[in-house]
Amino acid sequence: MADYQTIIIGAGPAGNALAYRLASTQKVLVVENDLFGGTCPNQGCDAKKMLYSGIEVRQQAQRLQGHGLASAPKINWPDLMAFKRSYTEQVPTATEAELRNVGVTTVHGTAKFVAADLLEVDQHQYHGDHIVIATGQRPHQLQIPGxxxxxxxxxxxxxxxxxxxxxxxxxxxxxxxxxxxxxxxxxxxxxxxxxxxxxxxxxxxxxxxxxxxxxxxxxxxxxxxxxxxxxxxxxxxxxxxxxxxxxxxxxxxxxGRQPNIDALGLDQVGINADVHGINVNDHLQTNLPEVYAIGDVVKRTLPKLTPVASFEGDYLADQLLGLRDDAIDYPLIPTIVFGTEKLAQIGVSVNEAQKDTRHFQVTEMDVGSWYTYNRIQDKNAKVLLVKDMVGQVVGVSVLSALADELINHFADRLAQGHAPLYLYPTTASDLAYLN
Known part of the structure; x- marks a missing residue:
């Protein structure tokens, strides 16, 4: 039986953020039963954004028809897919290699709890002083004929x-x-x-x-x-x-999506969870003090996004390294939909403001005629500002081809002492790597 200070189940953004932080001072094991890197880079936000790169170019060209462009490029799907695969196909191997390079031990297989501090993976047992569940989610299955x-x-x-x-x-x-x-x-x-x-x-x-x-x-x-x-x-x-x-x-x-917890044997050791995920306290501990959960597998109302998962991994690293013992305090979390136009928001939502008109007011702004949007012929661009009763902006919602850029600017303005959390993947989210 091998002994580790921390065992992490799941090699996605949450688990990897934690593993990298612990690697220089702890003996760490990461167990993954699918693709190293997790959903986001392999089959989620990164993969989608690779395809979206071509889509975005075509849509911008369509907006400029008659304004300097005579036609819009057509999408060659096999070529676009090959472009996406040129990125995604190297993710699992590269991610695992990076973990090993910093001293993390990696194991392929499905982990199951034998005890609160003991896992079994393919008939091999691994002891951990702390065990962290970061197994993410998978698509929800419809229960209909066919x-x-x-x-x-x-x-x-x-x-x-x-x-x-x-x-x-x-x-x-x-x-x-x-x-x-x-x-x-x-x-x-x-x-x-x-x-x-x-x-x-x-x-x-x-x-x-x-x-x-x-x-x-x-x-x-x-x-x-x-x-x-x-x-x-x-x-x-x-x-x-x-x-x-x-x-x-x-x-x-x-x-929708559901937590990846079925094979973990949580019932065997009495870890509290339900169909919405694993219950944790404000230190990301389960009801068993030596077992934690981070990322999308956690039962919480906050958006299940890559930046949130990474934030939790960094927070828990500080906890396990003895650098802090305070409760987790999330920054404002921006969200975005990459639709025919980008729909994004941060801070107090319009929905919240409309339910509490004593404390908030919503200002609607059609900005399609503004220079920034006129330049790219984004005629339907709209911004909704949520202000408190002293006129301070506390929330923003945007529908625009440039919504991600504007929301990231407001992530800085509304940070309120926190390091801002940016939409991912965007240019601003790369700032974390430029140090």
Whole structure:
């Protein structure tokens, strides 16, 4: 049996941030049963943004038709996918090599708790003074007849060829972003959502404007459509819903994600968790003091994003190294949807402000005619400012091709003593590496 000071289950952004910080002073083991690097660089935000690079160029060219450009480049899907793979295919090997180079031991396999300080991986046992669960999430599976015919975002982000007809199920980030990529690349796209309020954490007026732009771009958005069944047809697949049937060559289930905890044996050692994740206190400890959880596997209401996972990894490193013992205090967390235009927000949300009009007021600004937006013909650009009763800006929501840039500027302005957390991946998020 091998002994370690800290064992980390999961080699994604949270686990890796922790491992790198501990490596120089502790004996550390990282266990991973899938791809080193985790979802974000392999099958999530980084992979998506590689594809989005070509999509963004085409959309900007379309906005400038008649303003100096006579045509917009077409997307060559196999070439764009090859570009994405040129990055993603080297991630697992490079990530594991980097961990080993700093002294971290790595093991491939599925970890299961034998005791609060003991794991079993492929019949080998590993003891840890501290064990940290950082196993992330996986796509939620719909419980409808024919669900085995559905694919996930992971499948979409590695398509050799782009199907002619694609249906996305779900009204969250993933559906909106992948629908934009697919439609801009030339597919006939339908997005369905079971109720009338997709992207519910964002201001309704901006979501409505985004949907109008999606519709203008040829994306069919069907709200109030509850998925009921999927079946094969002579020409492909058919999704049956409460609002009618939708034919497709590919149907992507993007109805949410669930924690990767099933194989960990949490019940055996009595770690508190449910379908929403692992319960932790304000020091990221589970109910077992020597066991912690960080990243997307944690049960919390904060957005499950790469910068948040990395922040928790850094915080826990300070705890385990004895550099601090205070409760975790999160900075303001910016969020973004890379749709037909970017929809982003930070600070007090418009939704919160509208529920508390005694303390907040919302100012709406159509900024499409401003020089910055006129220059790129972003005519529908909108900004919503949330101000407190003394007129101080405490929150911002933006729908614009430049929303990520503006929100990152407000991340600096609203930081309030914290090191700002930037949208990822953006130029500003690279600042952490420039030291």
């Amino acid at each position: 669900a085995e015919l559905l694919k996930t975002s992971r499948d979409f982000l590695d398509l050799d060829q782009l199907p002619a007809r694609i249906v996305f199920i779900g009204g969250g980030y993933i559906s909106f972003e992948l629908a934009n990529i697919a439609a801009t690349a030339g597919a006939q796209v339908t997005l369905i959502h079971h109720n009338q309020r997709p992207l519910k954490q964002f201001p309704q007026m901006l979501v409505a404007s985004l949907i109008q732009q999606m519709t203008a771009a040829g994306i069919q958005v069907q709200l109030g459509a509850e998925p009921q069944a999927v079946k094969k047809t002579a020409t492909g697949l058919q999704l049956q819903t409460s609002a009618g049937d939708f034919d497709a060559d590919l149907i992507i289930n993007a109805t």
